[in-house]
Amino acid sequence: MNSARNAVDPVLFRFLYGTGTRLSEALNLRISDFDEEKGVVVVRLAKNNKDRIVALHPTLTARISTYISDFHQNHEKELSLFPSSLLTRMDASTAYRHFRDYLLMADIPHTGKGPRIHDFRHGLAVENLRRWSMAGRDLLNLLPYLSAYMGHSDFRATQYYLRLTAEIYPEMLEMMEAACMDIIPEGGYSDEES
DSSP, rough: HHHHHHHHHHHHHHHOOOOOOOOHHHHBBGGGGETTTEEEEEOOOGGGOOEEEEEEEEEHHHHHHHHHHHTTTTOOOBBBBOOTHHHTBHHHHHHHHHHOOOOHTTOOOOOBBBOOOOOHHHHHHHHHHHHHHHHTOOHHHHHHHHHHHHHHHSSSHHHHHHHHHHHHHHGGGHHHHHHTTTTOOOOOOGGGGG
């Protein structure tokens, strides 16, 4: 029973960290959704029943390929890529329990505020925005790409990360406001709200 966890979890958590996908999207992946040659996975019927292609870093592609060769060598291609110990779809609560176990082993405190598995997703978005901003890239042009990559149904869902990035990296606030001042409303009362 533990051997499945020892094989699956390291790849699952690297996948979540490296792609920023939702946990449910990762747990719904089948072996056949991984394309080693193209270095992508196809996320099927994600939020809002949309499919999307998620590009993988070459080291993650290699890691998943090795994992499939070793762990899934005799399994049908429609089996879950990250299965439970019974080789069925892993439940999200199991993944959360494993994550908390690893935090405990690493002596990282877990509170109601985190760390959470979903923080991998937030971290990927914030780090990309930070990196792009520090490189002087045009965030207005890059935000739609980030939005599509993350599977957001509309642009407003990605706007949250702009605010989060500005809070974490205050030195970026001025650059972001200049680049995106028309994208994110200030809030508060206006005549348009009545």
